[in-house]
Amino acid sequence: MSGPSDYQPSNPALQWIERRLPIFGLIHSSFVAYPTPRNLNYWWTFGAILSFMLGMQILTGVILAMHYTPNADLAFKSVELIVRDVNYGWLLRNMHAVGASMFFVAVYVHMFRGLYYGSYKEPREVLWILGVIIYLLMMATGFMGYVLPWGQMSFWGATVITNLFSAVPYVGESIVTLLWGGYSVGNPTLNRFFSLHYLLPFVIAGVVVLHVWALHVAGQNNPDGVEPKTEKDTVPFTPHATIKDMFGVACFLLLYAWFIFYMPNYLGDADNYIPANPGVTPPHIVPEWYYLPFYAILRSIPDKLAGVIAMFGAIIILCFLPWLDSAKTRSSKYRPLAKQFFWIFVAVCILLGYLGAQPPEGIYVIAGRVLTFCYFAYFLIVLPLLARIEKPRPVPNSISDAVLAKTGSRSTPMVSTAIVLALAGSLFAGSIDSAKASEGSDTPPGNKWSFSGPFGTFDRGALQRGLKVYKEVCSSCHGLSYIAFRNLAEAGGPGYSVAQASAFASEYKVKDGPNDAGDMFERPGRPADYFPSPFPNEQAARAANGGAAPPDLSLITKARSYKRGFPWFIFDVFTQYQEQGPDYVTALLQGYEEKVPEGVTIPEGSYFNRYFPGHAIKMPKPLSDGQVTYDDGSPATVAQYAKDVTTFLMWTAEPHMEARKRLGFQVFVFLIVFAGLMYFTKKKVWAASH
Amino acid sequence: MNPDASTIAAGAPIEVDLSPIAEGQDIKVFWRGKPIYISHRTKKQIEEARAVNVASLPDPQSDEARVKSGHDQWLVVIGICTHLGCIPIAHEGSYDGFFCPCHGSVYDTSGRIRQGPAPSNLAVPPYQFVSDTKIQIG
Structure with missing residues (x-):
């Protein structure tokens, strides 16, 4: 781009083009010579x-x-x-x-x-x-x-x-x-x-x-x-x-x-x-x-x-x-x-x-x-x-x-x-x-997660147990609408076989239709179906839960966070710490307290939770010891449930996390x-x- | 690039029944994609709104001019902060009116700006009383 070039290509075909459109000369004078x-x-x-x-x-x-x-x-x-x-x-x-x-x-x-x-x-x-x-x-x-x-x-x-x-x-x-x-x-x-x-x-x-x-x-x-x-x-x-x-x-x-x-x-x-x-x-x-x-x-x-x-x-x-x-x-x-x-x-x-x-x-x-x-x-x-x-x-x-x-x-x-x-x-x-002034909620404690760090992978056992906790407890109020049953059999997930995922799907009733008569009908779930939501729409969810709609859990571990503050957010770049969401979710599940501390007023129909912003949460304490039976001998405690279901929800938020870290390496x-x-x-x- | 015909048609007036709103309560309805607060004000709130010296306000306007006479207990305002468009929270802030969480504007029980960066009062949408317990917005 700095004036006419005296560049001449040696190839006759390029010379032919160059005489009609001096583009190679332009490139040569701008980016070579x-x-x-x-x-x-x-x-x-x-x-x-x-x-x-x-x-x-x-x-x-x-x-x-x-x-x-x-x-x-x-x-x-x-x-x-x-x-x-x-x-x-x-x-x-x-x-x-x-x-x-x-x-x-x-x-x-x-x-x-x-x-x-x-x-x-x-x-x-x-x-x-x-x-x-x-x-x-x-x-x-x-x-x-x-x-x-x-x-x-x-x-x-x-x-x-x-x-x-x-x-x-x-x-x-x-x-x-x-x-x-x-x-x-x-x-x-x-x-x-x-x-x-x-x-x-x-x-x-x-x-x-x-x-x-x-x-x-x-x-x-x-x-x-x-x-x-x-x-x-x-x-x-x-x-x-x-x-x-x-x-x-x-x-x-x-x-x-x-x-x-x-x-x-x-x-x-x-x-x-x-x-x-x-x-x-x-x-x-x-x-x-x-x-x-x-x-x-x-x-x-x-x-x-x-x-x-x-x-x-x-x-x-x-x-x-x-x-x-x-x-x-x-x-x-x-x-x-x-x-x-x-x-x-x-x-x-x-x-x-x-x-x-x-x-x-x-x-x-x-x-x-x-x-x-x-x-x-x-x-x-x-x-x-x-x-x-x-x-x-x-x-x-x-x-x-x-x-x-x-x-x-x-x-x-x-x-x-x-x-x-x-x-x-x-x-x-x-x-x-x-940070001292904003006494809105406590900072969740850090946890050791199998999926953190550059080589992190999901603990399969935790994913399977977490799915069980979700199915038996959370799913009565919370949807999981971005997850299909087929995902359960995909690489990097809970490690089920395709047959197991199909069997799991068939336990669900899925609404389909309209059929030839123009009616909606229910049929057993297929692997391609998504987890059905417990409520038909947000208004119904809101009405059934005292005005607060239970959020969909597919993305919850990525949609929740807490402030890291200076200088931690700078260190996080180097340590790859990005588990605020899981830390918050697992802390929230264990953060219920019967005794409301002095100076905090909890409105009627709400519960005190140490980690919920503002402390007044509409969700009653969801987990208690022994509520879900584990087949693999893991302790049936709230702490274990919380950790397992959080691991599972981290996977639902990012099913390809293992592929991401592997390719990254x-x-x-x-x-x-x-x-x-x-x-x-x-x-x-x-x-x-x- | 102005709104198309269907958008304009969807912005037609709506009717709202006021009878279920108890004194001291308020509801939020959507009209033209904007949240509209309808508050059933208590005696105390109305008195608070009328006690101030109008000339001292950032955007001087009397409470009487912001409600329909004979229906003084009803405040109808567009719930969009006049600063940068967030939705203020009702019954918060130091003036018992509205508080905008984005940049900290505070409105009183008449929806008038009292504190913070917002330049003007919460807008009053066009509306009229169809009957004593029903209004038409738009």
């Missing part, structure tokens, strides 16, 4: 990583769309069926859902890199603005994609975000009706979001082409921020940059795979495993993590319109960055003050993200206001001021000088490190404080070998250039 600065560091591989992620999202998304149903009544179920029944559907869905998060991880690194090295400065303003447009499109796409599974967080996230537009004076309400296609978020909203979610990635791809075009006109910036002057300053894109990017992508894939195979729900919200319910608002509405800093800005401003303006302003201000920062020196490497403020700004963004996930009360509101001020001050006060008062260190004459001198200063940013530590400390103190072995090969190839290729 293209001169790339020889001092680029690994932060520059994120461009390739982002292209890879975009391709990945489009590919997995197109396949997912083949199985997804964009209808308010069917969407949630269709997503569950993708995960349960489509070949490798669980993998596709994890890749796509985690992929969205990874896409944002990469884009944030890419943006901060641009910020640090001044990649937005003359002559790269248009390149930078195109990047901001891509980022905005990504946010819209990500938001609409999050709505599609039609869980509680999808629905209420959509409600809150579309309501942002009602803040616009005069026309706000009409805009919101136009977005909804109705009087509230509903089926028409889901349909149009699906359409747009499919369209926007291709718009992004189009803007990416412009972004790369602009990049290849202006040329890449580099860590020293001096333009290449001679041949010595650059290396050809292929093989140098190509192989380095491949190594970068391979390393990024390791991170990506960690989440896909071992922590697929870590970045999501447990509430999204509850189907959308327009009548109940979840207690905390939290957007996806990548919007949290902006959500925090929105909430820290007490006025509605001003809050919305500040939130959008926080992104739009990036477009003006090239003119707000008028310093001549590009790279912060040579700007001692700018470097400090950059790291402070990074800390501000991360802390805003943390605050966005906290309830809007007490210290969090004040901290949010202070940090919102800091965010805008960085762009509107610090950068313009630094351009005038800062005395930058001298920049090297050329890139090759910089490479030879290896001038990279090794002084650690002491001031900003201290500030970050102080802020993190105060937040830690704050979170302990609020194979993928990791492959990726580590691949990344190693890439690294040594890269070393060889770059041997002459360093």
Whole structure:
């Protein structure tokens, strides 16, 4: 894309095409011969990583769309069926859902890199603005994609975000009706979001082409921020940059795979495993993590319109960055003050993200206001001021000088490190404080589960016993509507044979019809049938249970969670702890107490449960010692029942968990070998250039 | 992209029978996909709503203007927080009215905003009394 190429393919067929459409010359000049600065560091591989992620999202998304149903009544179920029944559907869905998060991880690194090295400065303003447009499109796409599974967080996230537009004076309400296609978020909203979610990635791809075009006109910036002057300053894109990017992508894939195979729900919200319910608002509405800093800005401003303006302003201000920062020196490497403020700004963004996930009360509101001020001050006060008062260190004459001198200063940013530590400390103190304050329920104790960890498998005995407990106790009130009898005989499940599953199914009466006479009739269950629900509809369930409908248990261990708090949620990434749901369910089953503690009032018809949020639960104590007889000699105690039925419900929530962890191990072995090969190839290729 | 004909048709007026709602109770009905709270207010709640100085409210509106005269015990409001559209919880918050769990807006017994980020009072849907114990919403 940098002017006409003199490249001529040697193959006559390619020559024939080349004379009519010089596409090989274009590719050759853009991605093979293209001169790339020889001092680029690994932060520059994120461009390739982002292209890879975009391709990945489009590919997995197109396949997912083949199985997804964009209808308010069917969407949630269709997503569950993708995960349960489509070949490798669980993998596709994890890749796509985690992929969205990874896409944002990469884009944030890419943006901060641009910020640090001044990649937005003359002559790269248009390149930078195109990047901001891509980022905005990504946010819209990500938001609409999050709505599609039609869980509680999808629905209420959509409600809150579309309501942002009602803040616009005069026309706000009409805009919101136009977005909804109705009087509230509903089926028409889901349909149009699906359409747009499919369209926007291709718009992004189009803007990416412009972004790369602009990049290849202006040329890449580099860590020293001096333009290449001679041949010595650059290396050809292929093989140098190509192989380095491949190594970068391979390393990024390791991170990506960690989440896909071992922590697929870590970045999501447990509430999204509850189907959308327009009548109940979840207690905390939290957007996806990548919007949290902006959500925090929105909430820290007490006025509605001003809050919305500040939130959008926080992104739009990036477009003006090239003119707000008028310093001549590009790279912060040579700007001692700018470097400090950059790291402070990074800390501000991360802390805003943390605050966005906290309830809007007490210290969090004040901290949010202070940090919102800091965010805008960085762009509107610090950068313009630094351009005038800062005395930058001298920049090297050329890139090759910089490479030879290896001038990279090794002084650690002491001031900003201290500030970050102080802020993190105060937040830690704050979170302990609020944990003490919210005496709503006790934290469930941790348990040892057979299915935890990277090599976890289900204990077959526990699954079979759990099924018995479910059948004899839970099933009188709770449905299990996503589980079919055939699942009992599938690999990774309770380990029954097909014949046993059929026999189990035939014990159930399943409603079928209409027959030729037009009547509904009952027949014995078949393996393909799903567990029948105890109540015909939610209203009946509600009426029979004193106003509280017993939830379906298929997904309960993924739909329930409790707050881990700082810093535990960071440790969890490394320990792969993700058993909040099972820990909660098993604790709840054992958490009943006859004696209500002082200071707690339990309404008529409710029971005291130590672990239930608010303590007043409508479900009477379900399990008691000796209630279910075990054939295998396991103790017939409440503790054992609770543990077994929780294990069983973990399997119903994710029947393919064993396949996920097994494939994960194979993928990791492959990726580590691949990344190693890439690294040594890269070393060889770059041997002459360093 | 505006609502299609069937969506508009489904948004036709509905009738609600008020006779089963005891004093101090409230019900939630759905109209046009929006939850509507119908509260049968107690004497105390009505007095609380009328005792405040209207001019001091963030969105000044008298209680009389928000209910139908002669049916002062009935408060009918759209249960959608005017901030960002969550559903406030009835009988909660420091004003005995509604409390929005999302961003902490507090409404009084007349559905008027008293505290928090919401800019205006809970909206009153169009409705009229068909008889003493029946209303038509829409």
